[in-house]
Amino acid sequence: MTTFQVPTTIASETPAPPSIPSTNEKTNSEVVEPPTITPEPEPSATPEPSITNDTPIEVHFIDVGQADAILIKAPTGENMLIDAGNNADRPEVVSYLKKQGINKIDVLVGTHPHEDHIGGLDNVINSFDIGQIYMPKVSHTTKTFEDVLIAIQNKGLKVTTPVPGSTFDLGTAKCTILAPNNSSYEGLNNYSIVVKLEYGNTSFLFTGDAESVSEQEMLSKGYDLKTDALKIGHHGSDSSTTQAFLDAVNPKYAIIMVGKDNSYGHPSKVVMDRLQAKSVAVYRTDENGTIVATSDGNNITFNVKPGSYSSGETTSSAAPEPSPSVTVPTNDRIVYWTSSGKSYHYTKSCSTLSRSKNILEGPLSSCPKTDPCDKCVK
Ligand SMILES: [Zn+2]
Ligand SMILES: [Zn+2]
Incomplete structure (x- = not known):
């Protein structure tokens, strides 16, 4: 067991705590009761076949x-x-x-x-x-x-x-x-x-x-x-x-x-x-x-798929989005989405879609997503 440094003064305005070990400190002789663990669902990602430990x-x-x-x-x-x-x-x-x-x-x-x-x-x-x-x-x-x-x-x-x-x-x-x-x-x-x-x-x-x-x-x-x-x-x-x-x-x-x-x-x-x-x-x-x-x-x-590489910096100098080549009524324009995403997008090149492989498209009226992307739907 590692020996830890003596207790430190934790702040100048408060008195130092007593230097005797607290009762909460573990010692070699102390029996540590394992906490009750609530059973959890298996993580969605499946580990690759290998020597696995039952208790990860x-x-x-x-x-x-x-x-x-x-x-x-x-x-x-x-x-x-x-x-x-x-x-x-x-x-x-x-x-x-x-x-x-x-x-x-x-x-x-x-x-x-x-x-x-x-x-x-x-x-x-x-x-x-x-x-x-x-x-x-x-x-x-x-x-x-x-x-x-x-x-x-x-x-x-x-x-x-x-x-x-x-x-x-x-x-x-x-x-x-x-x-x-x-x-x-x-x-x-x-x-x-x-x-x-x-x-x-x-x-x-x-x-x-x-x-x-x-x-x-x-x-x-x-x-x-x-x-x-x-x-x-x-x-x-x-x-x-x-x-x-x-x-x-x-x-x-x-x-x-x-x-x-x-x-x-x-x-x-x-x-x-x-x-x-x-x-x-x-x-x-x-x-x-x-x-x-x-x-x-x-x-x-x-438990989740990787996220994007997009930064949180605003790109005010970015060029305006090109107009869609197909003229459709604004209430039923062509939009893009992925089966797992929660939003629909006006542009297929939206940065939040940059890592998506299967981008679906169709008129807004038939899109199953109801949440407009806050990056490209303005
Ligand atoms: Zn911080
Ligand atoms: Zn900080």
């Missing part, structure tokens, strides 16, 4: 809009939660965890003190048994951050400061902390705790909002960054996912946690172009909703 690990990228909340359910019953969404997402995250049969969160990670990551942490702490809590050693003068500290203190818990390079087990999965590698940064994002999870021959990398400065430090440290599934840093912002970092991670899959029509223009075009150039399959909460990745130790499968 699940990684749930919970759709909380422009925010992060990631649940990891280990095969042996342990759970880890990385971030808990905005303040407004609090009831949603707690109810999602309850539906998953979660009683205890063995490892809780608050990547950095921004509201879109720790907003829901206080409610999670108040609603579940909590084991270890990891937070970076940085404070933030917001009500949100204060609420989290109060919840931690009220429950008699203590915060563990992440030590880069250190490891801990989540059941049979191994977790390694890769960042932050420095004690002082200009912005809060680079304080983000970065965790690599390895299960059998598969791996996941959770990056919070780590930006290029932190990515460069991870590269300089010589960590083994090669990972199958990368949670893209900072919601796909161009502050993160530098070419050098992406090349070192060299993922097969990327997951972007991003709000539909967010005001930041996330994900950025430069990041989406980098992912497309490397043919990385991209899953994104703005298009896919909640994404569940399942690993049997050899293969990772997803």
Whole structure:
């Protein structure tokens, strides 16, 4: 078992928690009761034939809009939660965890003190048994951050400061902390705790909002960054996912946690172009909703099909759409759709159809879709 650093002072304005280990901390002699797991339907994606494990690990990228909340359910019953969404997402995250049969969160990670990551942490702490809590050693003068500290203190818990390079087990999965590698940064994002999870021959990398400065430090440290599934840093912002970092991670899959029509223009075009150039399959909460990745130790499968490579940046300079060559009454023009999509489109070249193979077409009156595409139907 890894020995963790002594408890840290969690904020300058609050007294340091007692340095004796809390009763919630696991010891070698403690019997850990596995939480009750609600049976779930089989994931729709079928794993390729291989040596499969009966109890795969699940990684749930919970759709909380422009925010992060990631649940990891280990095969042996342990759970880890990385971030808990905005303040407004609090009831949603707690109810999602309850539906998953979660009683205890063995490892809780608050990547950095921004509201879109720790907003829901206080409610999670108040609603579940909590084991270890990891937070970076940085404070933030917001009500949100204060609420989290109060919840931690009220429950008699203590915060563990992440030590880069250190490891801990989540059941049979191994977790390694890769960042932050420095004690002082200009912005809060680079304080983000970065965790690599390895299960059998598969791996996941959770990056919070780590930006290029932190990515460069991870590269300089010589960590083994090669990972199958990368949670893209900072919601796909161009502050993160530098070419050098992406090349070192060299993922097969990327997951972007991003709000539909967010005001930041996330994900950025430069990041989406980098992912497309490397043919990385991209899953994104703005298009896919909640994404569940399942690993049997050899293969990772997803509950949804990959999303598009389109960025969240507005293309105001784009040329106007060409007029349809067939003149039809505007109330019954030719439209395009796919059997699985929810919208109809005025143009076959609409970016949201760019990855669709079987595009159907016909007059609007006979189209089974009722939702106009908000990109090309104006
Ligand atoms: Zn942030
Ligand atoms: Zn964020």
